[in-house]
Amino acid sequence: xxxxxEVPILPLQAALLFIDVQNFGADRKGxxxxxxxxxxxxxxxxxxxxxxxxxxVPKMQRLQAASRAAGVEVMYTTIESLTLxxxxxxxxxxxxxxxxxxxxxxxxxxxxxxxxxxxxxxxKSSSSVFVSTHIDYILRNLGVRQxxxxxxxxxxCVESAIRDACDLGYLVTQVTxxxxxxxxxxxxxxxxxxKGYCRQVTTDQLVAExxxxxxxx
Amino acid sequence: xxxxxEVPILPLQAALLFIDVQNFGADRKGxxxxxxxxxxxxxxxxxxxxxxxxxxVPKMQRLQAASRAAGVEVMYTTIESLTLxxxxxxxxxxxxxxxxxxxxxxxxxxxxxxxxxxxxxxxKSSSSVFVSTHIDYILRNLGVRQxxxxxxxxxxCVESAIRDACDLGYLVTQVTxxxxxxxxxxxxxxxxxxKGYCRQVTTDQLVAExxxxxxxx
Amino acid sequence: xxxxxEVPILPLQAALLFIDVQNFGADRKGxxxxxxxxxxxxxxxxxxxxxxxxxxVPKMQRLQAASRAAGVEVMYTTIESLTLxxxxxxxxxxxxxxxxxxxxxxxxxxxxxxxxxxxxxxxKSSSSVFVSTHIDYILRNLGVRQxxxxxxxxxxCVESAIRDACDLGYLVTQVTxxxxxxxxxxxxxxxxxxKGYCRQVTTDQLVAExxxxxxxx
Amino acid sequence: xxxxxEVPILPLQAALLFIDVQNFGADRKGxxxxxxxxxxxxxxxxxxxxxxxxxxVPKMQRLQAASRAAGVEVMYTTIESLTLxxxxxxxxxxxxxxxxxxxxxxxxxxxxxxxxxxxxxxxKSSSSVFVSTHIDYILRNLGVRQxxxxxxxxxxCVESAIRDACDLGYLVTQVTxxxxxxxxxxxxxxxxxxKGYCRQVTTDQLVAExxxxxxxx
Numbered sequence: 001x002x003x004x005x006e007v008p009i010l011p012l013q014a015a016l017l018f019i020d021v022q023n024f025g026a027d028r029k030g031x032x033x034x035x036x037x038x039x040x041x042x043x044x045x046x047x048x049x050x051x052x053x054x055x056x057v058p059k060m061q062r063l064q065a066a067s068r069a070a071g072v073e074v075m076y077t078t079i080e081s082l083t084l085x086x087x088x089x090x091x092x093x094x095x096x097x098x099x100x101x102x103x104x105x106x107x108x109x110x111x112x113x114x115x116x117x118x119x120x121x122x123x124k125s126s127s128s129v130f131v132s133t134h135i136d137y138i139l140r141n142l143g144v145r146q147x148x149x150x151x152x153x154x155x156x157c158v159e160s161a162i163r164d165a166c167d168l169g170y171l172v173t174q175v176t177x178x179x180x181x182x183x184x185x186x187x188x189x190x191x192x193x194x195k196g197y198c199r200q201v202t203t204d205q206l207v208a209e210x211x212x213x214x215x216x217x
Numbered sequence: 218x219x220x221x222x223e224v225p226i227l228p229l230q231a232a233l234l235f236i237d238v239q240n241f242g243a244d245r246k247g248x249x250x251x252x253x254x255x256x257x258x259x260x261x262x263x264x265x266x267x268x269x270x271x272x273x274v275p276k277m278q279r280l281q282a283a284s285r286a287a288g289v290e291v292m293y294t295t296i297e298s299l300t301l302x303x304x305x306x307x308x309x310x311x312x313x314x315x316x317x318x319x320x321x322x323x324x325x326x327x328x329x330x331x332x333x334x335x336x337x338x339x340x341k342s343s344s345s346v347f348v349s350t351h352i353d354y355i356l357r358n359l360g361v362r363q364x365x366x367x368x369x370x371x372x373x374c375v376e377s378a379i380r381d382a383c384d385l386g387y388l389v390t391q392v393t394x395x396x397x398x399x400x401x402x403x404x405x406x407x408x409x410x411x412k413g414y415c416r417q418v419t420t421d422q423l424v425a426e427x428x429x430x431x432x433x434x
Numbered sequence: 435x436x437x438x439x440e441v442p443i444l445p446l447q448a449a450l451l452f453i454d455v456q457n458f459g460a461d462r463k464g465x466x467x468x469x470x471x472x473x474x475x476x477x478x479x480x481x482x483x484x485x486x487x488x489x490x491v492p493k494m495q496r497l498q499a500a501s502r503a504a505g506v507e508v509m510y511t512t513i514e515s516l517t518l519x520x521x522x523x524x525x526x527x528x529x530x531x532x533x534x535x536x537x538x539x540x541x542x543x544x545x546x547x548x549x550x551x552x553x554x555x556x557x558k559s560s561s562s563v564f565v566s567t568h569i570d571y572i573l574r575n576l577g578v579r580q581x582x583x584x585x586x587x588x589x590x591c592v593e594s595a596i597r598d599a600c601d602l603g604y605l606v607t608q609v610t611x612x613x614x615x616x617x618x619x620x621x622x623x624x625x626x627x628x629k630g631y632c633r634q635v636t637t638d639q640l641v642a643e644x645x646x647x648x649x650x651x
Numbered sequence: 652x653x654x655x656x657e658v659p660i661l662p663l664q665a666a667l668l669f670i671d672v673q674n675f676g677a678d679r680k681g682x683x684x685x686x687x688x689x690x691x692x693x694x695x696x697x698x699x700x701x702x703x704x705x706x707x708v709p710k711m712q713r714l715q716a717a718s719r720a721a722g723v724e725v726m727y728t729t730i731e732s733l734t735l736x737x738x739x740x741x742x743x744x745x746x747x748x749x750x751x752x753x754x755x756x757x758x759x760x761x762x763x764x765x766x767x768x769x770x771x772x773x774x775k776s777s778s779s780v781f782v783s784t785h786i787d788y789i790l791r792n793l794g795v796r797q798x799x800x801x802x803x804x805x806x807x808c809v810e811s812a813i814r815d816a817c818d819l820g821y822l823v824t825q826v827t828x829x830x831x832x833x834x835x836x837x838x839x840x841x842x843x844x845x846k847g848y849c850r851q852v853t854t855d856q857l858v859a860e861x862x863x864x865x866x867x868x
Contacts, residue, residue: 003746083335088355091820092848095654118300118319125358126818127848134351138305140603141342155844160818163811167777169574169742189840193806197743197778220529308603309631312437343601344631357820372627377597384560384594386525386791406623410589414526414561517769522789552734559792568785572739575776 005199007146007171008209015073015144019129019151019158021060021113022078024106026052026152031106048182052152057112059178059203060150064113066210073142076115077133079157080107080123089125090132128160136168146171148206149198150178155190162198172198175206222416224363224388225426232290232361236346236368236375238277238330239295241323243269243369248323265399269369274329276395276420277367281330283427290359293332294350296374297324297340306342307349345377353385363388365423366415367395372407379415389415392423439633441580441605442643449507449578453563453585453592455494455547456512458540460486460586465540482616486586491546493612493637494584498547500644507576510549511567513591514541514557523559524566562594570602580605582640583632584612589624596632606632609640656850658797658822659860666724666795670780670802670809672711672764673729675757677703677803682757699833703803708763710829710854711801715764717861724793727766728784730808731758731774740776741783779811787819797822799857800849801829806841813849823849826857 025032028049033041041049067074079100082088086099093099100107107123108114115121126132139147147170151158158179165172174194181187191200201209242249245266250258258266284291296317299305303316310316317324324340325331332338343349356364364387368375375396382389391411398404408417418426459466462483467475475483501508513534516522520533527533534541541557542548549555560566573581581604585592592613599606608628615621625634635643676683679700684692692700718725730751733739737750744750751758758774759765766772777783790798798821802809809830816823825845832838842851852860 005746082337082339082355085335088337088358090354090358090818091822092817095656096847118302120299120305122299126354127814128818131815131818132351132354134349137307137343137349137602138299141305141307156847159844160814163778163814164782166743167741167779167782167811168571171742186844190844193810193837193841193844196747196807222529307601308605309600312439313630344597345601348598348601354819373630376627377601380561380594380597381565383526384524384562384565385788388525403627407627410593410620410624410627413530413590516771516773516789519769522771522792524788524792552736554733554739556733560788566785566788568783571741571777571783572733575739575741 005171007199009070009072009146009148009173009206009213011071011210011213013143014146014148015075015139015142016063016067016148016150017129017161018060018064018074018076018109018113019149019161020077020079020153021151022100022107022109024079024100026057026110031100045182047184048180051180056178056180057110059175060113062207063148063150063175063178063203066207066214067148070210070214072148072210073120073144074115075120075122076109077122077124077129077135078107078109079125080104081125082123086125092127093125127157128164129157130161130164130168139170144170146173148173148175150175152180154179154181154187156181159190159194162194166197173206174198174200175203176200178203222388224416226287226289226363226365226390226423226430228288228427228430230360231363231365232292232356232359233280233284233365233367234346234378235277235281235291235293235326235330236366236378237294237296237370238274238368239317239324239326241296241317243274243327248317262399264401265397268397273395273397274327276392277330279424280365280367280392280395280420283424283431284365287427287431289365289427290337290361291332292337292339293326294339294341294346294352295324295326296342297321298342299340303342309344310342344374345381346374347378347381347385356387361387363390365390365392367392369397371396371398371404373398376407376411379411383414390423391415391417392420393417394419439605441633443504443506443580443582443607443640443647445505445644445647447577448580448582449509449573449576450497450501450582450584451563451595452494452498452508452510452543452547453583453595454511454513454587455491455585456534456541456543458513458534460491460544465534479616481618482614486614490612490614491544493609494547496641497582497584497609497612497637500641500648501582504644504648506582506644507554507578508549509554509556510543511556511558511563511569512541512543513559514538515559516557520559526561527559561591562598563591564595564598564602573604578604580607582607582609584609586614588613588615588621590615593624593628596628600631607640608632608634609637610634611636656822658850660721660723660797660799660824660857660864662722662861662864664794665797665799666726666790666793667714667718667799667801668780668812669711669715669725669727669760669764670800670812671728671730671804672708672802673751673758673760675730675751677708677761682751696833698835699831702831707829707831708761710826711764713858714799714801714826714829714854717858717865718799721861721865723799723861724771724795725766726771726773727760728773728775728780728786729758729760730776731755732776733774737776743778744776778808779815780808781812781815781819790821795821797824799824799826801826803831805830805832805838807832810841810845813845817848824857825849825851826854827851828853
């Protein structure tokens with residue numbers, strides 16, 4: 001029995017999950033920002049897009065490449081309804097007003113880290129991917145016990161996924177600088193709140209770890 | 218509190234679910250019958266295809282039309298992996314050898330009752346739709362409390378769905394002659410085994426009931 | 435990856451689950467038979483109690499002893515509400531009229547196979563133990579992958595448990611003569627219906643298998 | 652369809668859930684604080700126990716009394732294993748070292764708000780009560796749609812419960828001053844992080860609301 005969370009990744013029993021890195025909320029033209037003028041966008045989300053475009057997405061790309069090279073399953077979840085009108089969404093998303101219609105541009109993973117080949121994509125309509133998809137069932141079928149988490153936004157969908165994954169017995173590795181939310185303070189608070197539920201490493205650390213594994217070190 | 222299963226359908230809180238009525242097992246060219254010569258197919262599945270094509274599918278069509286007319290949500294589940302290689306399937310499907318690759322012709326609902334518009338389709342990789350999809354979550358979001366069941370095959374995926382739906386608090390109506398399995402005896406045994414878990418009606422009865430509702434009777 | 439269901443029990447990853455072997459339905463004084471005169475009980479349930487008392491319970495005892503000796507986790511589920519008035523039961527049990535109040539004699543496992551020491555007991559209020567308990571979560575925490583099933587009644591709670599367990603990736607072994615329902619025909623029909631979901635063995639076979647394991651054969 | 656979270660409590664479809672208000676972590680002699688000298692306890696947990704004993708528990712008592720008077724279902728979850736040795740616990744709790752043995756004093760709700768009569772108590776072995784109990788199933792059977800949350804500790808088990816409940820379609824009301832964690836800063840950060848998932852009110856506000864309801868205002 002593993003009695004620590006500080007366990008290095010074993011690729012054959014690991015998956016990398018990108019959370020909500022999709023046009024809706026990761027592209028300046030995404031529906032989440034609809035109706036904002038350019039100056040409003042800059043004022044409200046300037047810090048966010050600067051971090052995202054110049055720091056976080058490049059780290060996600062490195063993480064994705066290293067995971068693929070090491071044979072780690074790469075998976076994606078995105079906010080997307082199963083319908084056009086969104087009637088299948090959670091009450092919470094209906095109240096919030098979120099609806100990413102099935103098949104829409106907003107529901108696509110951003111090009112920079114787009115899925116390739118036979119990688120698995122799970123549309124969801126709630127904050128935690130464990131509530132509105134059957135990811136737990138899929139991970140079991142894949143033989144996955146270790147979950148690497150990267151995505152948006154740190155203190156909402158990312159944090160909910162980490163909490164539930166931990167409770168369900170997965171060993172979770174959060175790649176802290178490959179997650180982002182709307183302010184540094186919110187990001188830092190979330191990391192502190194959930195540090196007891198996961199292992200927290202940087203992209204540099206995890207990529208090095210995966211490269212060592214791939215090289216048979 | 219409803220204290221009987223003999224409750225007529227209230228369209229606004231009802232859904233019709235077609236189970237596995239897809240090319241894989243409902244078309245003579247489906248992968249389930251691959252490798253069988255025409256005479257082997259006739260010998261082994263002659264009764265099944267005769268019933269299916271001449272009796273059951275026409276009833277499914279009437280059921281679908283009446284449900285749509287009455288404003289009942291029409292949903293579909295099909296056996297289909299989330300991947301081409303089927304690594305996300307249940308251990309059971311791996312043992313059985315079932316793999317309907319993502320996007321394949323085998324995974325499509327047969328043309329006779331194909332989904333239209335914004336109807337919901339849920340790919341699954343286990344016998345019970347409640348285990349390998351998040352249908353329970355979706356039905357809750359839709360406000361569905363009554364589930365009408367039609368599909369294939371009576372004593373496997375259909376029966377498992379009825380058992381789980383009943384346990385989860387849905388009032389289930391099984392349309393007995395719009396379900397089918399590989400022999401009359403197996404069909405009848407299954408109906409008897411689960412008659413305590415659901416209301417069992419014929420297509421004629423349910424279509425009349427839905428027409429009365431739609432007409433405001 | 436295991437690609438057969440015919441896998442012998444590995445005790446460290448196995449559990450024996452007794453389903454509903456409790457006073458309610460396995461004792462002539464159980465509430466399920468309340469209101470029946472002695473002659474009515476004999477007429478309606480004479481075959482059942484004869485089989486149960488003279489054949490099935492003795493087999494359950496052998497199964498329990500062999501499992502304990504081999505180090506297999508022994509678990510029990512019983513129909514029992516979390517309340518006295520049963521308001522937490524499934525709609526199905528409310529309709530059926532089943533209520534085994536919390537803490538009642540009816541909810542106890544029969545003395546012949548009573549739990550000992552630190553064995554786990556899960557009260558349930560639905561047909562499938564996977565719907566109204568968190569057994570899947572517990573089995574995961576225990577490291578259980580193989581589930582041995584014995585109990586009552588073959589074509590209802592036992593069959594539902596086997597179907598769900600199979601879908602969830604457990605390798606299920608049904609001990610056919612340590613399960614019982616109200617007629618031989620119903621029992622046999624259920625065994626045939628689910629033979630694709632599990633390995634089916636007799637008590638003699640499984641006890642021999644467990645003894646070999648315990649002896650290091 | 653409710654399209655706001657600011658919905659007053661309707662007692663017949665509401666439940667009050669107390670989370671982990673048990674001897675283990677809410678009594679100075681609880682196992683969570685084992686091994687600490689009196690001065691260490693004071694230094695590390697002085698603020699916590701002062702808040703708990705002098706402010707939070709009295710508010711919980713008012714909340715409990717008002718809920719009972721209004722006919723709101725009162726429920727409790729506590730950290731408690733199903734076994735003495737805790738082998739059924741989540742991997743997370745095994746790593747953390749938490750084990751509250753079945754039936755132990757540590758697992759009991761503190762006397763100040765002890766359950767009475769037929770109230771429901773759910774032992775759990777994970778952070779979120781939705782992962783290690785079947786509370787979602789029970790709430791459904793009870794007809795509960797609104798969940799009032801109070802308990803310990805704000806940023807762990809309380810926050811996880813609110814996140815999952817929200818995703819599952821419950822309208823959650825967090826009673827902010829009837830929740831507590833180990834510092835004011837952590838408490839405030841958590842409230843901010845989840846304010847989009849629930850309605851947040853004080854004990855005074857909720858008690859007044861419940862009294863109005865009970866009085867038929």
